[in-house]
Amino acid sequence: MADEAIKLGGKKRSVFIDKVKEILPEGGNLNLCLTCGACSSGCPATGLEGMDPRKFLRMAALGMDEEVLSTKWVWMCTMCTRCMYVCPMKINIPQLVFNARSTWPRDQRPKGILGSCDMALRNDTCSAMGATEEDFQFVVEDVLEEYQEAQPEFAEMLAPVNKKGTEFFLNQNSREPVTEPDEMVPLWKILHLVGADWTYGTKGWAAENYCMFLGDNDAWKHIVEVKKKSVEDLGCKVWLNTE
């Protein structure tokens, strides 16, 4: 008779990885790891916090929830999905990381991401820098007017706001209207030259969504819904996000 198998972590094991398996298609293949290491060898986050994707997955599989759910490494994996791409078993490590993020007490998650998410929740622009509907419209109209005058070839160029029924609803990263408005112009010029039918919306114009990175599912959903509603209320056909 063989000796009794080694037991890890006592009776109650692996609550976290089991929960994640339940919500992912095919369980994210989370129990199919061959321990080959292809994931870790091409992961730029390997070594940070003494962690790497294979180790993270193996620790979760061994039920080491305390370590897995407390390592700061989950904020250093960018969820880029390269590991999953090279994995022979297509194991969804980035989703495991995302779900680990979302178990952190909200106020202990990285302040910068938290602050950007909370700022975006403040008003319907969804701007992580807190730019309001009025701020945005003012900057766009002001910059457009300057360029129409200074570069007469573009006197007819438009940067519509809240125009109904256009082909494209264009999002804009907050950084431009807030800190470098001139950087919006080259894109407007290209859209003008190709004759694109497009608009910004005062609601939901901001392209970024830090609530997703924060692992805050409800807030993430809220942000996406506000943006979606804005696109629908204007009756635009295609929602273009440049992020």
Added chain:
Amino acid sequence: MRKTFGDPVAEDLRFVVKAVVGEENFIDMHPNRSNNFCCGGGGGFLQSGLPDERRTYGKLKADQILATKADYAITPCHNCHAQIHDLSDQLDHPWQTVHLWTLLCLSLGILGPNEREYLGDDLKDVDVFHPESSNM
């Protein structure tokens, strides 16, 4: 781009970049396409208050860019732009980091003097559209 829309759309973008800068001036980094590495700006890393770890993560990307010996790195989104710009900054600017729209407008001859923040000295004064409108 590659992650969201897949390699074929990234291939279209290569066509655009080559058309804009000239085939002979386009250098792909290695590895590329779906084997490429994330720059480290994504997933909220830029805002996470972990600059040392973020730069360590980005070293792989910085080395990739340096290996091309290219003067310009074109980035597709703001996260990448901010991160790759910062990586270059840390190394005393061996490359410039630009948005594609900047190069598109430059190649069309419609890039004004105030739209050149990210061009290097080699291109800052090239073919300026309405130079008199500088700092209007």
